[in-house]
Amino acid sequence: MDLRRGAASLDGTSPTLSDLLGLCGEAGVEVRTARLPSGWLGAYDDPRRRILLAPGLTPVEERCVLAHELGHALRMHVGTSAAAERDAERFAARLLIDPVALRAACTWARDDVELAEELGVTVDILHAYRALRGIGRDGP
Template sequence: MFDIEAYANTLGITVAYRPLPDHLPPAWWNPRSKTITVRKGLPRRKVRSLIAHELGHAHYGHTISTPKAERQADQYAARLLISEDDYRATEVAYGTNVEKLAFELDVTPNIIEAWRTLHERPKIYDDQRY
């Protein structure tokens, strides 16, 4: 399994775990300190997904949260955490249910959805021959 925290460290980014109140987001990127802060005590698959997502914000230089920034960060996380071979093998073994795929691939459902947006083929081409 890909060690996302070790990867962050290779980029010079520190991952800090803190007890955070519920009204704060479960994770965030601080570009000034090059730190990703994560709520302490979350399940591993959520932590992996959150760190990868925040690395996406770091990669793209996001400074505010917008729908586009969140989509880009999720897609970045999907590329980091899920290979096409792993996704396809898991889908063959367990079906297409997002929750089941997320559990088996050790990510959150939004990362599965983001992966799918990156690997969809337009429907118009499915049955056409050239």
């Protein structure tokens, strides 16, 4: 399967964890839980085509971190840099946030925490989406 095409088909649809795992499997990217350096929630090992997730993530964190690491795989990032991290975070934001759901939730959510919770993403993913789209607090 073409990872780019598969990911593009899920763009903005708020895919489930199962959807993301299926995409990884079809693309030949293994997903495992592993002990990672302190403060790391996930990592992409390009030579082994493997995504590593830290144990103990919440379901929302797991979905967001998997999407982020999938961004590294799709963009073929090797090593780490601020630009690669930003790119992967924006990839995850585009993939996970449904713009229609965001618009609707912006009408009633009191703050970013409540908004992110409603969308099933982390606040970091929400902020990355806003930065990508040039959206302020009041929504799209």
